[in-house]
Amino acid sequence: MDRGKFVERVLFLLALSSISSLVIITIFIFEEGLPLIFHTGLKDFIFSSHWAPTKGHFGIAAMIISSILVTLGAMVLGVPLGLACAIVLAEFCSERLRGLLKPTLELLAGIPSVVYGFLGVIWLVPLIRNYLGGPGLSLLAAAVILGIMILPTVISISIDALTAVPDVYRDGSIALGATQWQTVHRVVLPAASSGIITAVILGMGRAVGETMAVIMVAGNALKIPTSILDPVRTLTSNIALELGYAAGRHREALFATGIVLFVIIMILNLSATLLARRK
Amino acid sequence: MTISPADSDNYQQCPLEGIITLRSLNLYYTGFHALKEVNGAFQQQAITALIGPSGCGKSTLLRVLNRMNDLIEGVQITGEVIIDGENIYAPGTDLIQLRKKVGMVFQRPNPFPLSIYDNVVYGPRLHGRPPRRELENLMEHSLAAVQLWDEVKDRLKASALALTEEQQQRLCIARLLAVEPEILLMDEPCSALDPLATLRLEELMRELKKLYTIIIVTHNMQQAARVSDDTGFMYLGELVEFGETGQIFTRPKDVRTEDYITGKYG
Numbered sequence: 001m002d003r004g005k006f007v008e009r010v011l012f013l014l015a016l017s018s019i020s021s022l023v024i025i026t027i028f029i030f031e032e033g034l035p036l037i038f039h040t041g042l043k044d045f046i047f048s049s050h051w052a053p054t055k056g057h058f059g060i061a062a063m064i065i066s067s068i069l070v071t072l073g074a075m076v077l078g079v080p081l082g083l084a085c086a087i088v089l090a091e092f093c094s095e096r097l098r099g100l101l102k103p104t105l106e107l108l109a110g111i112p113s114v115v116y117g118f119l120g121v122i123w124l125v126p127l128i129r130n131y132l133g134g135p136g137l138s139l140l141a142a143a144v145i146l147g148i149m150i151l152p153t154v155i156s157i158s159i160d161a162l163t164a165v166p167d168v169y170r171d172g173s174i175a176l177g178a179t180q181w182q183t184v185h186r187v188v189l190p191a192a193s194s195g196i197i198t199a200v201i202l203g204m205g206r207a208v209g210e211t212m213a214v215i216m217v218a219g220n221a222l223k224i225p226t227s228i229l230d231p232v233r234t235l236t237s238n239i240a241l242e243l244g245y246a247a248g249r250h251r252e253a254l255f256a257t258g259i260v261l262f263v264i265i266m267i268l269n270l271s272a273t274l275l276a277r278r279k
Numbered sequence: 280m281t282i283s284p285a286d287s288d289n290y291q292q293c294p295l296e297g298i299i300t301l302r303s304l305n306l307y308y309t310g311f312h313a314l315k316e317v318n319g320a321f322q323q324q325a326i327t328a329l330i331g332p333s334g335c336g337k338s339t340l341l342r343v344l345n346r347m348n349d350l351i352e353g354v355q356i357t358g359e360v361i362i363d364g365e366n367i368y369a370p371g372t373d374l375i376q377l378r379k380k381v382g383m384v385f386q387r388p389n390p391f392p393l394s395i396y397d398n399v400v401y402g403p404r405l406h407g408r409p410p411r412r413e414l415e416n417l418m419e420h421s422l423a424a425v426q427l428w429d430e431v432k433d434r435l436k437a438s439a440l441a442l443t444e445e446q447q448q449r450l451c452i453a454r455l456l457a458v459e460p461e462i463l464l465m466d467e468p469c470s471a472l473d474p475l476a477t478l479r480l481e482e483l484m485r486e487l488k489k490l491y492t493i494i495i496v497t498h499n500m501q502q503a504a505r506v507s508d509d510t511g512f513m514y515l516g517e518l519v520e521f522g523e524t525g526q527i528f529t530r531p532k533d534v535r536t537e538d539y540i541t542g543k544y545g
């Protein structure tokens with residue numbers, strides 16, 4: 001066997017092992033979590049909000065709702081901001097400035113989430129407590145921090161989608177007497193829409209999955225929030241907070257929560273892939 | 280082909296006035312001198328063809344006429360381009376009005392990835408909020424003017440990208456007519472089309488000439504000879520010779536024109 005063939009084999013095995021780790025993780029989560037779902041019943045597990053694992057109550061509805069609200073809040077803040085950034089960078093600024101700003105924004109993605117959480121705790125949380133009331137640790141705080149954390153994803157994928165729109169569309173529009181903004185608004189954005197939706201979905205995936213920063217600023221109270229200033233506990237937070245001491249059914253229930261997250265993320269990624277392929 | 284000296288003495292090579300008049304036009308792409316001292320006048324309700332070898336500046340000259348070169352960084356222009364009596368490079372020129380008046384058809388058909396209907400009404404919607412009735416009339420007229428109405432009237436909501444290349448190019452012309460321009464600039468509008476479609480599009484140009492002034496860039500000399508009234512021959516950024524098409528093709532005055540039309544260089 002010559003050297004090239006050997007290297008090829010090794011690379012193939014390495015690739016295989018990373019894929020198989022995905023398979024193993026999947027099997028593991030389902031194996032650990034499914035028994036509880038069968039035990040409590042899927043309906044009670046998902047639709048009951050009574051979570052008292054030591055007393056045998058495993059309803060995660062409050063956490064599902066909290067996760068959804070935190071994610072939606074992050075999208076409401078992060079998507080318009082990210083999209084505006086992407087439009088300015090892709091359409092309205094010079095090549096040179098874009099070359100400088102885009103990598104800078106991508107650096108945001110490299111900041112560890114615990115740092116976001118830390119900044120949230122020392123700046124954002126007191127700000128909310130002092131000016132808006134409530135404990136400060138809240139749905140709002142989590143949404144704002146997550147809204148910032150999804151920016152790099154939303155911005156860089158949206159920029160790619162916008163720059164992939166052929167210039168002939170822009171020229172055609174300008175030549176009809178459109179302003180640059182009209183051109184972006186009426187031709188470029190519709191042409192890039194599937195890429196932009198992909199950016200939003202992947203940003204959403206990031207927001208649903210984020211744990212550390214959320215635990216630090218969300219307050220982690222186990223109830224359905226009635227105001228954006230209420231503290232909330234998301235699905236991911238709950239797993240991270242309780243896994244350390246959970247055993248038996250309780251432990252299974254946390255894995256079952258993992259299954260729910262897994263399914264949500266799969267659906268999001270799959271729809272992003274399908275949308276990207278439609279183009 | 281010989282040139283009689285008597286002829287060239289009397290012949291007014293460039294008419295001095297036209298709907299478009301170019302005076303000492305120079306254009307530089309960051310240092311590269313792409314148009315050199317171009318003088319000329321294009322006549323109203325006529326088809327003017329611009330011919331010349333690749334890279335001689337035909338597209339550049341065409342883009343000067345509706346200031347599409349403004350979109351390219353580092354372009355510098357000197358001289359005057361007078362359209363309807365106004366220098367379009369004078370400060371304060373309204374580019375939107377200019378581009379409404381001087382429309383452009385591109386080399387490859389570039390309908391927007393929208394429906395056929397939305398493509399045609401794109402221009403009118405930019406410049407106001409015409410009532411639906413009016414838009415629909417305008418759309419029907421524009422599509423009829425390019426002989427596309429009968430083919431697409433049952434699928435106006437379908438994507439424009441589903442049309443054939445020929446239909447797409449017609450749609451692009453219709454989209455232009457809907458903004459009611461005076462001058463149509465066409466940059467090799469037939470280069471993506473087969474020979475029969477090309478002939479049909481030329482027929483359309485002759486039809487449109489009755490209402491519009493057309494300037495067409497073409498690589499195809501037969502096409503220039505078939506459709507145009509006047510022809511300009513460009514070479515290395517100069518407008519070497521400009522005159523009535525029959526004269527340019529049968530009695531060119533400049534040896535470079537003669538070399539080009541007899542096929543000495545591509």
Ligand SMILES: Nc1ncnc2c1ncn2[C@@H]1O[C@H](COP(=O)(O)OP(=O)(O)OP(=O)(O)O)[C@@H](O)[C@H]1O
Pocket residue numbers: 308311313331332333334335336337338339340351498
């Ligand atoms: N954006 C640009 N930046 C720099 N140089 C350019 C640019 N566009 C065109 N040029 C140069 O200007 C010259 C004229 O280009 P132009 O596109 O007008 O030629 P053309 O006659 O239309 O050629 P073709 O027949 O190949 O379309 C060429 O030498 C070209 O390389």
Ligand SMILES: [Mg+2]
Pocket residue numbers: 337338339466
């Ligand atoms: Mg050209």
